[in-house]
Amino acid sequence: MKKQQRLWAASCAFVFGASACAQSTRDNPGLPHYPSMEQCLTERVLHAAPDMTIAQLRESCEPLLEPAQANTLQQQDIGVLDTRMKVESIASVNRFILTPHNRNYILPASFTHHPNDAPFTEAVGDPVDLQNTEIDFQISLKVLIAQDLLHDNGNLYLAYTNHSFWQAYNGDISRPFRETNHEPELLFSATSDWEIFGFQNVVNQVGLVHQSNGQAGSLSRSWNRIRARTIFERGNLALAFSPWYRIPEDLEDDDNPDIEDYLGHYELGGAYSYNNHIFDVMTRRPFSDKGSLELGWSFPLRPTVRGYVKYFNGYGASLIDYNVKTESLGLGVVFTDLF
Structure with missing residues (x-):
């Protein structure tokens, strides 16, 4: 009976949408009820339709909560990032x-004005x-290696991000990878619930980060940092502040001393979800002539993938271009989104 109820709930959300399914579950007393949002997500994530977003999954759980828990939930402003963290x-x-750690995507068509061939x-x-x-693509994953280091909070992750730029259409030079940036990271992450100006500080992180393009000689670029990140959210809006400290290197071994x-x-970021569309922005050194700006838009496309448009203008699109200003526009798909 419980298996049939779960399958019905997943099918309902897939066919009719989370909102319609939610109303139907309210009118069907035979469906299961859960004492907490976490328990509902734990069970339903295993049976959800492949194209359900995290927000839709949470919405489909709300009418299945026990009355006391549902009343508490209605008084809270639960954000999209908070729900992603629960599912993670x-x-x-x-x-x-x-x-997934950062976005996982592929942009088969990424156009750059004046590519840096120097x-x-x-x-x-x-x-x-x-x-x-x-072709511009990114693979970013993390694995939990230690849990609840601060009583019932604080997890330690090992993460890796690969960001590559592939001259796949350039047969004249054997279609090489123009640049690949490797970023392994040891990351400590702790959740939070304090609020300021109506925004909840949902997570704080600190990590040891190495970034390199894996090259030698004049093409070599690398640096090591201690990077922090604090993220606030309010409903469908998330804001992030990521400062870092570069670990000093011997000048004789430093490939990019002026990076x-x-x-x-530091880096500033923001993302907003509206009607299953996600708009995001990232900037570094916003008040400098050596700054950078990145704009993104992801939208529903097909089950398991979303359309993705990315625009970049400034310095640091990749390590090889850290001191060269570039402008690019890419179109493709994203497999795991921000939330």
């Missing part, structure tokens, strides 16, 4: 699942003709 905590204890020309001694259109002049000491 469910998945992280499954050793067959690698949890470092490659210098390295090979001959002119290198880079194409304006390439902080271009990438600065």
Whole structure:
């Protein structure tokens, strides 16, 4: 009976949408009820339709809560990021699942004005003709290695992000990867519930981060940082502040001693979800002529994937371009989104 109820609930949300399904469950007393949102998410995430968003999953759980819990939930302003964290905590204890960290996406058409070919020309001694259109993709995962380090809070993760720029359409130079940035990270993350100006501080993180392009000689770029991140949210709006401290290197071994002049000491970000569309912005050194701006838009497309448009203008699109201003526009799909 319980299995049939779960399958019905998942099918209802898939066919009719979370809102219609929610009304139907209110009128059906035979459906299960849960004492908490966490318990409902834990069970229903295993049976949800593949194209359900986290917000829809949460919405479909709300009418299944016991009356006392439902009244408490109505008095709270639960944000989309808070719900993602609950779903992640469910998945992280499954050793067959690698949890997404940053966005996972592929942009088959990423157009760049005046691609920076100077470092490659210098390295090979001959002119290198880079194409304006390439493939931009990112793979980002994390795994939980220690849990509840601060009583019932504080998790330690090992994360890895690979961001690549592939000259896949450039047959004249054997379709090389123009640049690949590797970013392993040891990350400590703790949740929070304090509020300021109506925003809830949902999570605070600190991590040891290495970033390198894996090259040698004149093409080598790398740096090490201690990076923090604090995230606030209010309903469908999330804001993030990420300061960092660069770990000093021996000047003789430093491939990019002036990288902080271009990438600065912090990053600001924001994202807003509206009608299953997500709009996001990122900026570094916003009041400097060496700053950068990135705008993103993801939207419903097909089950398991979403359309994704990304625009970048400024310095630091990749490590090889940290001191060169570039402008690019990419179109593709995102597999795991911000929330």
